[in-house]
Amino acid sequence: MSPIEQLDEITAEDMLIPGVEDVVRESTSHHRPEGSDPVSESTMILNMGPQHPSTHGVLRLVLEIDGETIVSLAPDIGYLHTGIEKTCEAKFYNQVTPMTDRIDYLCPMTNNTAYALAVEKLLELEVPERAQYIRVLFNELTRIQSHLVWLGTHAMDIGALTVFLYCFREREALLRIFEAVSGQRMMTSYVRIGGVALEMPSGMIKDIRAFLADFPSKIAEYEGLLNNNPIWKSRLQGVGKLTAEQAIALGVSGPPMRASGIDFDVRRDMPYSGYEKFKFNVPVSNGCDVWARYLVRMDEMRESVKICLQALDGMPEGRIVADAPKIILPDREQMKTQMESLIHHFKIVTEGFAVPAGEATSSVEAPHGMMNYYVVSDGTTKPYRVHMRNADFANLQALETMCKGQLIADVVAVIGSIDVVLGAIDR
Structure with missing residues (x-):
């Protein structure tokens, strides 16, 4: 032949x-x-x-x-599978924190917080109030940063390139703040078990306030480019419908869920890290389409600005880590001058710390939706099991429901509206 x-x-x-x-x-x-x-x-x-x-x-x-x-x-799926959950079982508890940065790599501090909350439950650690306020502040700045990436890439998918450039202009300012406080632009590992890694440097609060004062005008600038744009509206309105019943049945959470008319937010309804002390609105829409998801996220960025300002105004004095010398790394100056602190530092870094046997869960409101961590301890210095339940995986399974009967070009708009990160899906 x-x-x-x-x-x-x-x-x-x-x-x-x-x-x-x-x-x-x-x-x-x-x-x-x-x-x-x-x-x-x-x-x-x-x-x-x-x-x-x-x-x-x-x-x-x-x-x-x-x-x-x-x-x-x-x-x-599976092209980005890293085996992070399995790798956590071979790491000390402190060493797992940098792994969590790489799950949803657009909200590393939110991942850090979710993991830390679960381990702190097992250790029965009391996190100082100042550390909680700092966590809230940087979790909300992270939410803004994640939404900026969503808006820029979503707009570029539809053909609005200018918005992408503007969003990344503001994102750059936030990445500089993250770098100043943690030494890293993206994989910060800033939120640690028991508190946060470092105190905010002098002048940082002034920089954050300057960003927050200017940012609402930038949101208005984005909306000025998009809200009355006939192409943008025609590509988003009535596309990718997802009813409230479908969202619940498919386990959807976060902005896609709230854009389907479901009024639920972990920060308000299951508060953590002191969120019960903050006043903010939860944006909800009954539009159930791509346009509604766009509006919800735009309003969420405005609410995050309000929360950040409250965190700065009410920031208490005090420690940024729990008082637990055998668990928390000592202050570096103490480590260099006090023998006992040096010994604690050496033992924690080389041997880790044992966590009482048991299991604990945590829930946080990540930019993409509800994030849950499940940590199991067998009493040793390494976790027996760490499971991350990210919103992206559940939200992705709603894609077919939103796309059936739509055009190929609409698939692009719908994917952008659910804002998936494959690191959180494959793990």
Whole structure:
């Protein structure tokens, strides 16, 4: 048989990438009317990703399309799998903190906080009030930074390049603040078990206030470019519908859930780190579409500014870490001048610290939704199990519900509206 004849014998099934046949088979069969053929002659299978820029990471979508209309959709994940949860079992408790930075790499301080809260429950540590206020301050600055990345990339996906440049201008100012307080722009490892790593340097509060004073005008600038833009509105309004019932059934949380009319926010309804002391509104919309998710996040950035200002105004004096010498690394000046502090430092770094046997969970409101950490201790210096439940994984499974019946171009808008980070999905 000649090479040409051999090519003629190759079927579409032979051309499938090994290992994804199940994804394709599933994408062409589920949610169909009873009695209908698994694959219609009028439909075709289309791969979107995993190198597609609008998938916001290495996400592969297997689309079944009829013309340009989505018939079914199946996400194929795992391209960014790092094994972080398993790696945590081989690390001391303190060494896990830098691992959490890399889960949702747009909100490292929120991941740090969620992990620290769970371990602090096991240790029964009392975190000083000043440390709690600093955590709230930087968690909200992190929320703004994450939403800026969402807005910039979402707008660029739709074709509004100018907004991307403006958002990253403000994000750069925040990254400089993060670098000044932690030494790192992104992977900060700033929130530690028992408190925070370092005191804020002199002049930082002034810099943060300057940013917060200017930022509301920047939000208005973004909205001035987008809200009355007919292309932007037509690409977002009425697209990617997700009802409140569907959001609950699929486990959706965060802005996509609140944009479907569900009034729930962990910061208000299950407060942690002193959030019960802060006054803020929870933006909710009944629009249930991509446009509603856009409006909710824009309002969330304004509310984060309010919370940050309250944290700065009410910032108490005192320690930034719990008083637990055998668990918390001593102050560096004490470590250099006091023998006992040097010994504690040496033992914590080289041997870790034992955590009483038991299990604990924590819940925080991350920029993408509800984040949960589950930590199990067997009484040793290393966790027996660390599980991260991020909102991105649950929100992604709602993608098909939002995209069925929409056009291929609408998939780009819907992915941007749920704001997934693949590091949080694959782990």
